[in-house]
């Protein structure tokens with residue numbers, strides 16, 4: 057069973073949901089008076105679980121859009137090259153963008169995507185990331201809404217994969233070392 061591959065649980069379902077409710081309340085408060093449309097942009101595939109839970113905690117009429125970006129392949133460190141596999145569906149000029157990401161690790165992916173979003177002339181762009189791993193940062197990324205600062209460990213679950221599996225674990229944890237062998 058998949059659970060048997062886990063060495064330790066780092067964030068339980070309850071811990072994740074409590075933090076997400078807090079982030080949703082904060083975003084609702086910060087955006088409650090804006091006049092322009094608000095777009096929640098999920099960066100797939102890793103953000104899938106966080107996105108669907110977070111948007112349900114935002115009590116405002118937001119629009120959905122998604123990008124698919126990938127740079128890790130099957131390994132545990134970035135290839136350094138960000139591939140955009142799916143672009144935004146909408147013209148976001150003049151709109152408020154809330155970028156929703158699962159993790160900022162080296163910062164490579166978000167540094168690349170932020171430039172890309174800003175070229176599209178939105179009214180504002182803010183970043184909401186469930187996790188941040190500052191000890192691994194190679195490029196600076198400003199995180200407006202951050203769930204947890206995590207230690208330098210490769211995490212799986214709740215959208216985060218190792219070689220494309222473990223995304224469907226309901227919690228975030230660390231794999232047993234023999235899984236990488």
Ligand SMILES: O=P(O)(O)OC[C@H]1O[C@H](OP(=O)(O)OP(=O)(O)O)[C@H](O)[C@@H]1O
Nearest residue numbers: 100101102126127128161162163164165
């Ligand atoms: O800060 P970085 O070092 O760039 O790492 C962060 C990125 O890594 C993961 O994506 P990945 O490339 O694994 O694709 P995925 O979302 O499909 O899992 C994660 O979802 C972030 O987008």
Ligand SMILES: Nc1nc2[nH]cnc2c(=O)[nH]1
Nearest residue numbers: 161209210211212216217
């Ligand atoms: N699964 C997973 N993907 C990542 N991408 C960047 N950092 C991580 C991590 O710790 N785990």
